[in-house]
Amino acid sequence: MPTAVKICGLTEPQGLDTAIQAGARYTGFVFFPKSPRNIAPADAATLATLVPPGVARTGLFVNPDDALLQSVLAQVPLDIIQLHGSEIPARVAEVKALTGLPVMKAVGVAEAADLDQLWDYGLVADMLLVDAKPPKDAVLPGGNGLAFDWRLLAGRKLLKPWLLAGGLTPENVAEAIRLTRPGGVDVSSGVESAPGVKDPQRIRDFIAAASE
Numbered sequence: 232m233p234t235a236v237k238i239c240g241l242t243e244p245q246g247l248d249t250a251i252q253a254g255a256r257y258t259g260f261v262f263f264p265k266s267p268r269n270i271a272p273a274d275a276a277t278l279a280t281l282v283p284p285g286v287a288r289t290g291l292f293v294n295p296d297d298a299l300l301q302s303v304l305a306q307v308p309l310d311i312i313q314l315h316g317s318e319i320p321a322r323v324a325e326v327k328a329l330t331g332l333p334v335m336k337a338v339g340v341a342e343a344a345d346l347d348q349l350w351d352y353g354l355v356a357d358m359l360l361v362d363a364k365p366p367k368d369a370v371l372p373g374g375n376g377l378a379f380d381w382r383l384l385a386g387r388k389l390l391k392p393w394l395l396a397g398g399l400t401p402e403n404v405a406e407a408i409r410l411t412r413p414g415g416v417d418v419s420s421g422v423e424s425a426p427g428v429k430d431p432q433r434i435r436d437f438i439a440a441a442s443e
């Protein structure tokens with residue numbers, strides 16, 4: 232089975248179209264105002280209508296309250312909710328119930344002990360996103376272009392389908408897949424020419440390298 236690719240932080244039609252034409256299986260829209268990739272719901276709604284069946288539209292949120300989730304979902308047709316904050320497992324279950332959508336929970340990893348959380352989240356989330364843990368002073372809880380030691384995941388079986396994220400690039404993604412054997416890979420800053428600006432050639436190169 233080929234490794235699925237998620238291109239996250241899409242904000243304009245060219246990046247979205249490039250990702251879809253190159254074979255991305257997941258698209259990601261960031262609803263977090265502090266991010267250079269933040270997108271207004273009205274703009275995300277326009278992009279979401281351009282996504283064909285078979286490609287998932289993921290909405291990324293950081294500790295969202297119910298009102299934000301309901302407001303975005305009233306405007307944007309999403310297929311998956313990605314929770315990228317400090318949501319505890321019970322909140323993941325609440326968001327699933329509230330939205331009626333599958334939830335992908337991001338878990339930050341810096342050392343082996345961080346992998347223990349994957350069990351608890353695996354019991355409630357539909358999918359897991361194993362990402363690098365952000366530095367303590369980071370403004371963003373993800374999308375920092377930081378990798379973690381992929382060898383920590385070698386041979387690990389998780390309870391739910393999972394994507395590898397964090398510092399992936401067209402240059403290193405094949406090695407990351409070889410070491411960790413994820414169901415998919417997720418990239419944002421590694422396919423940008425500047426923060427928030429997707430680079431079509433890097434998107435194509437990334438998806439080609441992930442498919443090798």
Ligand SMILES: O=C(O)c1ccccc1NCC(=O)[C@H](O)[C@H](O)COP(=O)(O)O
Nearest residue numbers: 239266373374376396397398418419420
């Ligand atoms: O991308 C952001 O700006 C962002 C903001 C807040 C939470 C998460 C964010 N991004 C997460 C992702 O885009 C990906 O899921 C993943 O972490 C990969 O990021 P990168 O290391 O930049 O490839």
